[in-house]
Amino acid sequence: MSSVNTYRELKVWQKSMKFVTDIYKLTQDFPDIEKFGLTSQIRRSAVSIPSNIAEGFVRRLPKEFIRFLRISISSLFELQTQLEICKNINLTGPNIFDHFYEDSR
Numbered sequence: 001m002s003s004v005n006t007y008r009e010l011k012v013w014q015k016s017m018k019f020v021t022d023i024y025k026l027t028q029d030f031p032d033i034e035k036f037g038l039t040s041q042i043r044r045s046a047v048s049i050p051s052n053i054a055e056g057f058v059r060r061l062p063k064e065f066i067r068f069l070r071i072s073i074s075s076l077f078e079l080q081t082q083l084e085i086c087k088n089i090n091l092t093g094p095n096i097f098d099h100f101y102e103d104s105r
Contacts, residue, residue, distance in 0.1 A: 006057075007054040007058065010057065013050050013053045019104060020046045020047055022100070023042060023043065023046040023079075024043060024046075026092070026096070027039045030086075030091055034091070042086075045082060046079055048075035052068045056071075079104065083097055084097065
């Protein structure tokens with residue numbers, strides 16, 4: 001962490017920011033009935049991932065950073081579950097789910 005000056009330099013943060021953008025694009029086509037349901041929950045989970053990475057980084061204590069990375073991972077697993085629900089109820093096709101699941105690994 002000492003050679004990195006800002007959380008924006010972290011590859012995991014960069015990748016998670018791209019992932020959030022892709023999630024927003026995916027969910028913009030979800031039905032209006034899901035606006036306050038899965039759409040909202042999926043977006044909150046996705047936003048939580050890079051947000052917690054950034055918050056943990058700024059604490060400047062390895063133990064705190066690890067704690068926030070664990071929170072990010074929890075949000076990621078929550079998001080993967082929500083995407084699988086979308087597949088199961090036909091909001092997304094299996095190929096879309098597979099793409100996002102692989103991209104989130």
